[in-house]
Amino acid sequence: MITKQLLEIQSHLQIAADTFEVVLKSPLAEELRPGQFVHIALKHHMLRRPVSVAGVDLEAGTFTVIFKIFGEGTRVLSTYQAGDQLDVILPCGTYYPIDQLDVKQALIVGGGIGVPPLYYLAKTLKEKGVEITSILGFQTKDQIFYEEKFQAIGDTYIATNDGSYGTQGFVTDIIEKVNPSFDYFFSCGPTPMLKAVSNQLAAHNGYISLEERMGCGVGTCYACVVPLKEDPQKSKKICKDGPVFKANEVILG
Amino acid sequence: MSLTTNLPGLSLKNPVMPASGCFGFGKEYSQFYDLSKLGAIIVKAATGEARYGNPTPRVAETASGMLNAIGLQNPGVKSIVDEELPFLRSFDTPVIANVAGSTVEEYVKVTKELNRSEDIAAIELNISCPNVKEGGVQFGTDPELAKEVTAQVKEASDYPVYVKLSPNVSNIVEMAKTVAEAGADGLSMINTLTGMQINLKQRKPIIANKTGGLSGPAIKPIAIRMIYEVRQAVDISIIGMGGIMTADDVLEFLLAGANAVAVGTANFQNPMACPEIIDALPAVLEKYGFSSVEEAIGKGHIG
Numbered sequence: 001m002i003t004k005q006l007l008e009i010q011s012h013l014q015i016a017a018d019t020f021e022v023v024l025k026s027p028l029a030e031e032l033r034p035g036q037f038v039h040i041a042l043k044h045h046m047l048r049r050p051v052s053v054a055g056v057d058l059e060a061g062t063f064t065v066i067f068k069i070f071g072e073g074t075r076v077l078s079t080y081q082a083g084d085q086l087d088v089i090l091p092c093g094t095y096y097p098i099d100q101l102d103v104k105q106a107l108i109v110g111g112g113i114g115v116p117p118l119y120y121l122a123k124t125l126k127e128k129g130v131e132i133t134s135i136l137g138f139q140t141k142d143q144i145f146y147e148e149k150f151q152a153i154g155d156t157y158i159a160t161n162d163g164s165y166g167t168q169g170f171v172t173d174i175i176e177k178v179n180p181s182f183d184y185f186f187s188c189g190p191t192p193m194l195k196a197v198s199n200q201l202a203a204h205n206g207y208i209s210l211e212e213r214m215g216c217g218v219g220t221c222y223a224c225v226v227p228l229k230e231d232p233q234k235s236k237k238i239c240k241d242g243p244v245f246k247a248n249e250v251i252l253g
Numbered sequence: 254m255s256l257t258t259n260l261p262g263l264s265l266k267n268p269v270m271p272a273s274g275c276f277g278f279g280k281e282y283s284q285f286y287d288l289s290k291l292g293a294i295i296v297k298a299a300t301g302e303a304r305y306g307n308p309t310p311r312v313a314e315t316a317s318g319m320l321n322a323i324g325l326q327n328p329g330v331k332s333i334v335d336e337e338l339p340f341l342r343s344f345d346t347p348v349i350a351n352v353a354g355s356t357v358e359e360y361v362k363v364t365k366e367l368n369r370s371e372d373i374a375a376i377e378l379n380i381s382c383p384n385v386k387e388g389g390v391q392f393g394t395d396p397e398l399a400k401e402v403t404a405q406v407k408e409a410s411d412y413p414v415y416v417k418l419s420p421n422v423s424n425i426v427e428m429a430k431t432v433a434e435a436g437a438d439g440l441s442m443i444n445t446l447t448g449m450q451i452n453l454k455q456r457k458p459i460i461a462n463k464t465g466g467l468s469g470p471a472i473k474p475i476a477i478r479m480i481y482e483v484r485q486a487v488d489i490s491i492i493g494m495g496g497i498m499t500a501d502d503v504l505e506f507l508l509a510g511a512n513a514v515a516v517g518t519a520n521f522q523n524p525m526a527c528p529e530i531i532d533a534l535p536a537v538l539e540k541y542g543f544s545s546v547e548e549a550i551g552k553g554h555i556g
Contacts (some may be wrong), residue, residue, distance in 0.1 A: 225326065
């Protein structure tokens with residue numbers, strides 16, 4: 001059940017360049033599924049900021065979000081500290097439907113700030129006995145985060161745009177080189193990357209997760225729509241019908 | 254403390270309703286609270302056929318507000334009457350449908366289709382959407398067109414007609430008088446102001462439509478001024494809107510001359526905005542010496 005809560009920040013850490021990890025305590029933490037996001041209000045800002053869930057700690061009753069400073073709103077979010085409270089709407093959006101899929105080997109393809117929800121997904125799949133291969137792209141070495149955490153789950157390959165770490169180039173270069181074996185792929189990242197990955201893996205079953213500037217975040221305002229492949233005159237709402245879609249379901253801009 | 258207020262076709266338990274376009278057709282916010290709490294609900298605009306709307310990005314945050322250019326995306330009036338409005342039957346609150354179009358004929362068609370619905374109490378005639386290429390705001394900025402569309406929709410409608418005015422005019426009083434003379438039962442004001450925001454890195458407008466409608470507290474003083482001026486010139490009821498965030502804001506609109514108010518952008522920041530404002534309203538009225546909503550209406554006019 002979606003609701004608005006005032007949540008206390010348990011920890012607020014910088015984990016890479018301009019990238020922050022925030023742990024929040026909530027009685028609804030256990031309801032958050034991989035792929036879902038929370039919608040965070042910021043002081044003196046009209047619009048909330050959608051941030052993906054990067055993990056849930058059932059024992060502690062907490063969940064983790066990771067964000068990167070992108071504009072004024074995320075800059076404000078970076079100034080909060082442990083002990084501060086955040087006004088959060090949760091859980092928001094759809095999740096990767098992994099309980100309905102027969103997955104034995106999963107390919108995880110993430111780019112930049114699209115990586116966090118995939119960590120929660122990969123960890124959950126691993127716990128279900130799925131074999132994981134992760135291919136992650138970042139702009140530069142100083143923006144990389146969670147590499148060890150992904151390594152602990154399965155084979156992990158890193159690409160950087162400038163070649164400062166791992167393979168120089170894009171995640172698609174690694175997919176071509178490594179040619180991993182998988183039955184489903186799961187991807188989240190910038191739209192050009194999602195487009196390239198969806199095209200490259202068009203013969204495979206997969207799910208992607210999208211981001212867009214949002215208004216309400218709950219499905220009323222029609223700000224964050226994406227056109228459908230089967231009929232471009234129809235659309236779905238990223239905040240409510242997504243952010244997770246079948247890889248071939250929507251037209252990426 | 255009586256919060257009731259009466260407008261043509263609308264006997265409201267309190268003066269607060271969500272504004273069109275900021276509340277969908279009610280389903281999503283019904284997860285947060287009982288919609289029966291609301292004075293009324295203005296649902297999202299209906300056009301003759303389904304509309305896709307504008308490309309994304311469709312919203313951008315501004316200082317004390319936001320820009321939007323959704324472009325009247327909606328499933329079309331038939332689908333709204335058959336699939337969306339029946340959901341709101343279970344709530345004890347009147348529904349106001351919002352009528353949009355590109356031509357007078359389309360406005361009339363939507364109006365007639367809405368006559369079929371037993372789920373609404375009034376219609377809001379949207380002649381002020383700044384985000385569509387054809388129709389919309391041109392009807393709200395040209396007095397002759399405004400007069401014609403108001404008269405024809407009023408003629409076609411079985412329900413009271415509230416004409417939603419655009420603030421993107423140099424003389425709001427003239428527009429208000431024109432639509433009142435054309436038969437409007439009430440006014441709804443104000444819609445958004447056309448604005449733009451440019452991304453410094455990309456060197457282009459953030460919103461794909463380039464321009465968008467500015468809403469939120471940034472436009473509240475304009476709304477208050479326009480309602481104040483119109484109240485002195487016309488007698489018909491006014492649903493006031495433009496940046497309402499608090500019960501204090503509601504009182505300010507009542508003092509300016511609004512008979513009821515709509516809350517728009519605030520819903521996005523706080524899905525509980527409407528019920529929280531309604532709960533806070535009695536104490537605010539009392540604090541400023543009023544014993545009812547009706548007593549406060551128009552009391553901001555001196556001399």
